[in-house]
Amino acid sequence: MPRKFQTPEAFGTAPHSYHLLPFRFCRLNQEQEILVNEAGEYLIAASGTVRSIVRREIETGSDLFRSLRARHFLYDDQSSPLLDALATKYRTKRGFLEGFTRLHIFVITLRCEHSCVYCQVSRQTPDRHRYDMTRETADRALDLMFCSPARGLTLEFQGGEPLLNFDLIKYTVPRAKERAEKAGKHLNIVITTNLALATDEILRFCRDEEIDLSTSLDGPAFIHNANRPRPSANSHELTVKGIERARDIVGHDHVSALMTTTRLSLSHPKEIIDEYVRLGFGSIFLRPISPYGFAVRTLSRIGYDVPAFLEFYKTGLDYIIRLNRQGTDLSEAYAKILLTKILTPFPTPFVDLQSPAGAGISVVVYNYEGDVYASDESRMLAEMGEKTFRLGNVSDDYQTIFGGDRIRSLVESSIVESTPGCTDCAFQTYCGGDPVFHYATQGDLMGHRPTSAFCRRNMEIIRHLFSLLACEDAELYRVFFAWIRERRVRDVYLEPGL
Amino acid sequence: MIELSTHGRGFNFAKPIVARIWREADGNPTDRGECVLLTDRVPNAWGVGYRAVLTTRTVEAYEVPRTLPCIHSVRQLSHLNSGDLVVMRPRSGHIRTLFRPDSNYNALLATERCNSFCLMCSQPPIDRDDSELVDINLEAIRLMVPTPSSLVITGGEPTLLGDDLFRILRELRDRLPSTDVHMLTNGRRFAWPDFTDAFNESRPPRLTLGIPVYADNASEHDYIVQARGAFDQTIQGLHRLARYGQPVEIRVVLHALTVPRLTHLAEYIYRNLSFASHVAFMGLEVTGFAKPNLNKLWVDPYDYRNEIAAAVEHLAVRGMKVSIYNHQLCLLDRTLWAFARKSISDWKNVYLECCDSCQVRSECGGFFETGLSRVSSRVKPL
Numbered sequence: 001m002p003r004k005f006q007t008p009e010a011f012g013t014a015p016h017s018y019h020l021l022p023f024r025f026c027r028l029n030q031e032q033e034i035l036v037n038e039a040g041e042y043l044i045a046a047s048g049t050v051r052s053i054v055r056r057e058i059e060t061g062s063d064l065f066r067s068l069r070a071r072h073f074l075y076d077d078q079s080s081p082l083l084d085a086l087a088t089k090y091r092t093k094r095g096f097l098e099g100f101t102r103l104h105i106f107v108i109t110l111r112c113e114h115s116c117v118y119c120q121v122s123r124q125t126p127d128r129h130r131y132d133m134t135r136e137t138a139d140r141a142l143d144l145m146f147c148s149p150a151r152g153l154t155l156e157f158q159g160g161e162p163l164l165n166f167d168l169i170k171y172t173v174p175r176a177k178e179r180a181e182k183a184g185k186h187l188n189i190v191i192t193t194n195l196a197l198a199t200d201e202i203l204r205f206c207r208d209e210e211i212d213l214s215t216s217l218d219g220p221a222f223i224h225n226a227n228r229p230r231p232s233a234n235s236h237e238l239t240v241k242g243i244e245r246a247r248d249i250v251g252h253d254h255v256s257a258l259m260t261t262t263r264l265s266l267s268h269p270k271e272i273i274d275e276y277v278r279l280g281f282g283s284i285f286l287r288p289i290s291p292y293g294f295a296v297r298t299l300s301r302i303g304y305d306v307p308a309f310l311e312f313y314k315t316g317l318d319y320i321i322r323l324n325r326q327g328t329d330l331s332e333a334y335a336k337i338l339l340t341k342i343l344t345p346f347p348t349p350f351v352d353l354q355s356p357a358g359a360g361i362s363v364v365v366y367n368y369e370g371d372v373y374a375s376d377e378s379r380m381l382a383e384m385g386e387k388t389f390r391l392g393n394v395s396d397d398y399q400t401i402f403g404g405d406r407i408r409s410l411v412e413s414s415i416v417e418s419t420p421g422c423t424d425c426a427f428q429t430y431c432g433g434d435p436v437f438h439y440a441t442q443g444d445l446m447g448h449r450p451t452s453a454f455c456r457r458n459m460e461i462i463r464h465l466f467s468l469l470a471c472e473d474a475e476l477y478r479v480f481f482a483w484i485r486e487r488r489v490r491d492v493y494l495e496p497g498l
Numbered sequence: 499m500i501e502l503s504t505h506g507r508g509f510n511f512a513k514p515i516v517a518r519i520w521r522e523a524d525g526n527p528t529d530r531g532e533c534v535l536l537t538d539r540v541p542n543a544w545g546v547g548y549r550a551v552l553t554t555r556t557v558e559a560y561e562v563p564r565t566l567p568c569i570h571s572v573r574q575l576s577h578l579n580s581g582d583l584v585v586m587r588p589r590s591g592h593i594r595t596l597f598r599p600d601s602n603y604n605a606l607l608a609t610e611r612c613n614s615f616c617l618m619c620s621q622p623p624i625d626r627d628d629s630e631l632v633d634i635n636l637e638a639i640r641l642m643v644p645t646p647s648s649l650v651i652t653g654g655e656p657t658l659l660g661d662d663l664f665r666i667l668r669e670l671r672d673r674l675p676s677t678d679v680h681m682l683t684n685g686r687r688f689a690w691p692d693f694t695d696a697f698n699e700s701r702p703p704r705l706t707l708g709i710p711v712y713a714d715n716a717s718e719h720d721y722i723v724q725a726r727g728a729f730d731q732t733i734q735g736l737h738r739l740a741r742y743g744q745p746v747e748i749r750v751v752l753h754a755l756t757v758p759r760l761t762h763l764a765e766y767i768y769r770n771l772s773f774a775s776h777v778a779f780m781g782l783e784v785t786g787f788a789k790p791n792l793n794k795l796w797v798d799p800y801d802y803r804n805e806i807a808a809a810v811e812h813l814a815v816r817g818m819k820v821s822i823y824n825h826q827l828c829l830l831d832r833t834l835w836a837f838a839r840k841s842i843s844d845w846k847n848v849y850l851e852c853c854d855s856c857q858v859r860s861e862c863g864g865f866f867e868t869g870l871s872r873v874s875s876r877v878k879p880l
Contacts, residue, residue, distance in 0.1 A: 003615060005615070005617060005724060005791065006721070006724055007721075008717070008718075008721045010721070010726075011716075011717045011718075011720040011721040011726060012717050013717060039769075041769055063759070066714065066715045066718070066759065066762070067714075067762060069715050069716075070714035070715050070762060070765075070766050071769075078716055078717050078720075079715070079716030079717070079720075079727075079729060079730055080730040080734075082730060082733055082734070084734060084737060085733055085734070085737055085770055088737055089769065089770065343816075344768075344772075344816070345768070345769050345770075345772050346772075474808075474811065477815060478815055481815040481816060481817070485817050492814075492815050493811060493814050493815050493833075
């Protein structure tokens with residue numbers, strides 16, 4: 001007697017019988033809403049979907065029901081909720097927490113020959129003793145850095161202009177490498193420099209020691225030089241020459257650039273982007289300034305409000321996407337980070353948009369005089385007299401600095417899962433906390449979301465990305481995944497399987 | 499199409515014998531004790547020392563030494579070459595090829611039992627005690643010369659063997675460590691931690707598991723495999739395997755029940771099974787259970803060309819390795835040709851008459867000989 005095959009109904013579920021899993025939602029536009037689960041999986045659905053879900057009006061046999069169940073928005077009695085699988089996805093997304101502090105910034109001097117409009121910390125002085133980090137401080141900072149449990153560490157030299165204290169770099173690099181070797185840790189080294197002082201000897205050192213260079217390029221000469229004054233007003237020329245020489249000696253892929261948006265930049269997104277394309281960069285970061293702590297007069301010259309930045313950002317992003325469609329490969333770094341969060345099951349290593357905030361637990365700053373700060377912005381605030389985010393001094397032990405009350409309060413106040421205004425935000429899993437920003441702008445570590453520029457900017461950028469994704473344009477997805485995977489658009493699809 | 503079985507009449511043995519074919523014309527083998535001699539003569543004292551003998555002659559038992567297992571009156575022997583491994587069965591006189599040194603499609607049949615009952619199963623399960631296959635497979639592994647570059651373990655459902663499967667895996671691990679082993683399993687038993695722990699202790703170094711996922715949800719998957727709870731077990735099993743770093747390939751058979759949500763399934767795989775080393779979209783083999791269920795399953799591959807293109811693109815742009823198996827190039831968009839593999843085992847791989855004039859025949863995977871009763875109406879030479 002052969003076994004009989006059973007009908008689909010034998011494996012179905014009773015009508016309207018299902019249970020909810022945690023998810024958040026918001027309206028995308030008049031016709032659509034966005035649902036996002038704990039692991040960042042999303043569904044763009046017709047308006048009213050959430051209401052129907054909650055009222056148990058979704059047909060269990062429908063495609064929508066199947067999609068909701070597949071994406072862990074709900075479960076039924078036919079199947080296990082597969083919470084282990086959801087937990088794995090959640091854990092994967094939070095992978096950035098693994099290993100604790102990865103990025104260790106050494107501010108080895110405050111001296112600089114530039115006097116950039118958005119920089120609050122640099123000093124124009126020949127006084128080496130006062131503003132340079134000593135070897136003893138660097139040694140002690142290395143001690144602390146190698147206490148971190150992270151398997152991969154990044155050592156970043158910053159300033160001022162760190163090349164003005166190049167001797168300390170030459171002193172620190174071999175010591176850091178020796179300790180990494182001994183501890184079995186992977187070590188990246190980066191120098192953030194304006195490249196104006198990068199001699200061939202320095203560049204050869206970087207090549208031999210496999211050091212990456214991160215420089216500043218704000219756009220074409222008229223913007224760059226206005227933002228970044230120096231004697232002879234030739235910053236742009238020196239930067240471009242520096243980039244070329246650095247690529248020749250250190251290697252093309254070892255030189256990257258960051259731009260900062262000032263009021264002057266706002267009306268020139270295309271010119272700025274074209275400059276990055278002209279100079280052969282594969283990525284541009286349309287980055288706002290953090291204009292807190294400036295004198296009113298300075299702010300009125302370089303600052304802008306959130307809507308002005310958003311318009312600049314969207315125009316720029318739109319132009320970059322168009323370039324990619326036409327065959328020019330260029331990614332926008334902030335969109336790339338957010339799209340990785342939205343479109344992939346993987347975490348991002350970007351320390352400035354995570355929950356809890358990266359300050360202290362992902363990034364730490366050893367200042368020139370030996371004080372330890374929770375982030376780059378923290379030490380900038382300190383230069384203005386606000387030392388709230390000083391975690392300690394290199395003379396303190398690791399536990400005091402990285403296990404102390406300061407770092408604990410930073411973590412507690414930046415968990416968006418429990419921050420007022422964030423707990424029920426649809427974009428929570430893609431966003432993060434910024435206690436330093438909120439303390440500086442609102443006088444409170446947690447801050448007030450309805451008036452937060454940080455919140456407004458991120459909400460709108462994420463919403464904008466979703467409205468692009470909602471178009472289901474296959475070519476756009478190719479562009480986005482080319483950014484995420486750091487490939488050329490034309491290579492991203494037609495890769496043979498095996 | 500290559501023959502893999504023949505038969506005659508056997509005597510002088512009571513249990514299945516696994517041995518390596520040796521044709522008499524090839525002279526004297528150095529390892530007689532592992533060989534079965536193929537001859538046209540009446541086996542006599544000169545045959546003693548061979549593990550067994552196969553002859554085309556019809557002989558009487560008294561003509562052959564008692565210690566020499568024999569199958570005689572074998573009508574068809576031409577497909578057997580020196581070096582092939584066969585299993586000879588005493589009562590039926592059946593001679594089945596287990597291994598051909600020149601082929602890339604060698605497979606060990608672990609068992610014919612299964613805990614699923616898939617609507618499109620190409621090798622319907624047989625519920626009987628076939629535990630004798632364990633010793634046959636173990637002996638086959640010991641006799642494989644030269645070391646094969648690849649080997650498939652198939653079923654039925656191999657994991658039903660439990661400890662016996664681990665014996666087979668350990669034999670592969672110890673004797674054929676450089677062989678790429680691909681085991682086809684529904685993955686359900688890996689949901690049990692003890693089982694997966696034991697598996698992990700035994701697995702050979704170059705093992706991949708091919709595990710089917712047919713839907714992004716339990717009710718559709720469970721219906722297709724005709725087993726309640728199968729989806730949950732398979733997904734849990736896959737996650738448990740991932741914890742051990744065991745490479746897995748996800749296999750999706752395309753038919754009327756899987757095509758409608760194919761892109762959703764691709765997204766499910768990317769989000770939940772991103773650790774998979776490979777995803778294979780496979781054409782339906784119209785044989786076995788697929789025949790009686792064909793009205794539920796059949797979609798002309800031409801009619802799902804957009805769905806397969808979208809699903810392949812979905813995974814490929816996300817960086818997952820994707821292949822298309824068992825599809826003819828004339829039915830696939832040209833952008834998909836880079837993903838299409840010649841995946842049909844050589845012994846059942848055929849082409850249609852109209853394929854003779856096709857310019858890309860040599861790159862095309864062709865058809866299952868077993869599945870010719872229903873092919874796309876859109877097949878045409880290119």
